[in-house]
Amino acid sequence: xxxxxxxxxxxxxxxxxxxxxxxxxxxxxxxxxxxxxxxxxxxxxxxxxxxxxxxxxxxxxxxxxxxxxxxxxxxxxxxxxxxxxxxxxxxxxxxxxxxxxxxxxxxxxxxxxxxxxxxxxxxxxxxxxxxxxxxxxxxxxxxxxxxxxxxxxxxxxxxxxxxxxxxxxxxxxxxxxxxxxxxxxxxxxxxxxxxxxxxxxxxxxxxxxxxxxxxxxxxxxxxxxxxxxxxxxxxxxxxxxxxxxxxxxxxxxxxxxxxxxxxxxxxxxxxxxxxxxxxxxxxxxxxxxxxxxxxxxxxxxxxxxxxxxxxxxxxxxxxxxxxxxxxxxxxxxxxxxxxxxxxxxxxxxxxxxxxxxxxxxxxxxxxxxxxxxxxxxxxxxxxxxxxxxxxxxxxxxxxxxxxxxxxxxxxxxxxxxxxxxxxxxxxx
Amino acid sequence: xxxxxxxxxxxxxxxxxxxxxxxxxxxxxxxxxxxxxxxxxxxxxxxxxxxxxxxxxxxxxxxxxxxxxxxxxxxxxxxxxxxxxxxxxxxxxxxxxxxxxxxxxxxxxxxxxxxxxxxxxxxxxxxxxxxxxxxxxxxxxxxxxxxxxxxxxxxxxxxxxxxxxxxxxxxxxx
Numbered sequence: 001x002x003x004x005x006x007x008x009x010x011x012x013x014x015x016x017x018x019x020x021x022x023x024x025x026x027x028x029x030x031x032x033x034x035x036x037x038x039x040x041x042x043x044x045x046x047x048x049x050x051x052x053x054x055x056x057x058x059x060x061x062x063x064x065x066x067x068x069x070x071x072x073x074x075x076x077x078x079x080x081x082x083x084x085x086x087x088x089x090x091x092x093x094x095x096x097x098x099x100x101x102x103x104x105x106x107x108x109x110x111x112x113x114x115x116x117x118x119x120x121x122x123x124x125x126x127x128x129x130x131x132x133x134x135x136x137x138x139x140x141x142x143x144x145x146x147x148x149x150x151x152x153x154x155x156x157x158x159x160x161x162x163x164x165x166x167x168x169x170x171x172x173x174x175x176x177x178x179x180x181x182x183x184x185x186x187x188x189x190x191x192x193x194x195x196x197x198x199x200x201x202x203x204x205x206x207x208x209x210x211x212x213x214x215x216x217x218x219x220x221x222x223x224x225x226x227x228x229x230x231x232x233x234x235x236x237x238x239x240x241x242x243x244x245x246x247x248x249x250x251x252x253x254x255x256x257x258x259x260x261x262x263x264x265x266x267x268x269x270x271x272x273x274x275x276x277x278x279x280x281x282x283x284x285x286x287x288x289x290x291x292x293x294x295x296x297x298x299x300x301x302x303x304x305x306x307x308x309x310x311x312x313x314x315x316x317x318x319x320x321x322x323x324x325x326x327x328x329x330x331x332x333x334x335x336x337x338x339x340x341x342x343x344x345x346x347x348x349x350x351x352x353x354x355x356x357x358x359x360x361x362x363x364x365x366x367x368x369x370x371x372x373x374x375x376x377x378x379x380x381x382x383x384x385x386x387x388x389x390x391x392x393x394x395x396x397x398x399x400x401x402x403x404x405x406x407x408x409x410x411x412x413x414x415x416x417x418x419x420x421x422x423x424x425x426x427x428x
Numbered sequence: 429x430x431x432x433x434x435x436x437x438x439x440x441x442x443x444x445x446x447x448x449x450x451x452x453x454x455x456x457x458x459x460x461x462x463x464x465x466x467x468x469x470x471x472x473x474x475x476x477x478x479x480x481x482x483x484x485x486x487x488x489x490x491x492x493x494x495x496x497x498x499x500x501x502x503x504x505x506x507x508x509x510x511x512x513x514x515x516x517x518x519x520x521x522x523x524x525x526x527x528x529x530x531x532x533x534x535x536x537x538x539x540x541x542x543x544x545x546x547x548x549x550x551x552x553x554x555x556x557x558x559x560x561x562x563x564x565x566x567x568x569x570x571x572x573x574x575x576x577x578x579x580x581x582x583x584x585x586x587x588x589x590x591x592x593x594x595x596x597x598x599x600x601x602x
Contacts, residue, residue: 015602150598
């Protein structure tokens with residue numbers, strides 16, 4: 001019987017079967033940030049087990065609240081920083097070099113096809129874009145990952161989502177994944193892996209694939225996997241050139257992690273991208289999705305462009321294309337957070353930061369802050385934000401605030417109009 | 429081992445996410461105890477008042493996909509410090525469910541019909557649960573009326589509860 005991508009990765013990393021359908025897997029990478037890791041560190045110290053399984057496989061970043069906003073967040077940063085130093089963790093990204101975890105770790109080449117990756121962060125599924133099995137976990141699983149380099153998972157069932165057709169102009173990866181979640185629901189892939197495939201995914205950049213994989217968890221999925229191909233290898237090439245004689249050789253190795261033609265799926269869903277239009281969420285669940293056209297004229301107080309979903313260079317380019325030469329509405333606070341210093345620098349070089357500033361946006365340092373209402377753009381009670389982030393939960397960006405999830409292009413158009421607006425109005 | 433019995437809090441809604449169980453603004457806390465007053469503070473549920481309804485409860489009965497969203501283990505911790513060690517629902521988000529067992533607590537799935545019966549017959553009353561872990565069942569009682577419900581728990585989840593959590597288990601085995 002053929003195997004899915006996740007099944008192949010599970011088999012290649014199998015350590016133990018402690019009971020039933022549970023597999024303990026060897027981990028290739030453990031990612032850490034300052035919100036969920038300090039409690040794990042403190043607990044390891046308390047247990048007299050302050051060890052790390054392999055410093056070179058641990059990657060750590062301060063990203064959720066940076067620069068620290070108060071004594072408590074300063075302490076969280078300090079616990080992570082001191083720990084990284086005392087264990088000689090080489091890849092620790094502190095202020096000045098730090099960015100949103102699911103943007104900076106791929107940018108540094110830490111996510112590879114066939115890898116097993118965990119992090120104490122639900123959007124770890126983002127790294128599935130590289131053909132990795134990457135899963136969000138809680139602090140206890142993270143603690144064991146740090147200590148022993150293993151994690152336990154149920155042997156996963158997989159749903160295949162095949163996207164065909166051609167994406168219409170003004171429709172982006174974000175619109176596609178919102179439409180998919182709208183169709184399968186927030187519980188539609190719980191305890192399962194999604195394989196995203198088909199011509200639309202094949203034609204996507206790594207940035208767009210990360211946007212898709214990032215929101216797999218909003219449908220409940222453990223991981224959202226895209227197949228490794230030439231695009232994957234080209235993105236990783238600066239980091240893997242010493243390991244392979246050529247890009248062809250790398251591709252051949254990585255494609256061991258393609259699914260077998262007779263792989264067994266729990267479900268196969270086909271999706272026609274041609275019928276898509278820009279999408280927006282309403283209500284408090286990411287499955288509450290409708291076309292932007294049906295929400296037009298909804299006033300917003302704030303527009304946020306950034307996050308592990310849509311804070312990469314392509315996202316900023318899409319927004320800047322809409323904003324170029326225009327001013328945002330006086331009634332809107334525009335905030336853009338380039339997701340990494342690398343994205344920020346590139347946006348500077350391309351003149352994108354100037355376009356944002358000329359339009360009236362506030363440009364912040366790379367951070368997760370606003371997305372979960374921790375810093376840098378928290379909403380007041382009753383306020384409305386059009387946001388390129390991933391969750392419209394009640395109170396997500398501030399108690400009593402309303403979040404409408406949109407693509408960067410829709411966010412930019414909305415900032416100009418002051419109401420939720422299709423970017424087609426401002427194109428060309 | 430943890431006690432899985434006590435008074436019941438009924439939360440009649442699906443898709444209750446971990447932002448609602450413990451909002452992100454409290455993730456700057458590095459002790460579990462500090463989370464205690466904030467459990468379910470942002471829950472969107474008509475008629476629910478966390479200040480009135482959480483106190484004295486040890487078990488939650490809810491609908492499907494409980495604990496979706498953020499991976500924060502602060503959600504089970506916020507339950508734990510409030511004395512709630514058992515959540516019974518139709519289904520759970522993967523990370524939340526694992527976090528519960530990793531902390532030595534239980535997230536028990538019952539089929540839709542059983543959950544409906546629990547809500548229909550016992551919500552709105554002063555209901556209590558007694559869990560018999562050895563026999564994989566619990567008894568719910570209210571107003572002199574009792575009902576037994578069987579449940580299943582995997583060998584691995586049981587081993588985690590008995591080992592006192594995943595850290596000790598893994599450090600011994602791997």
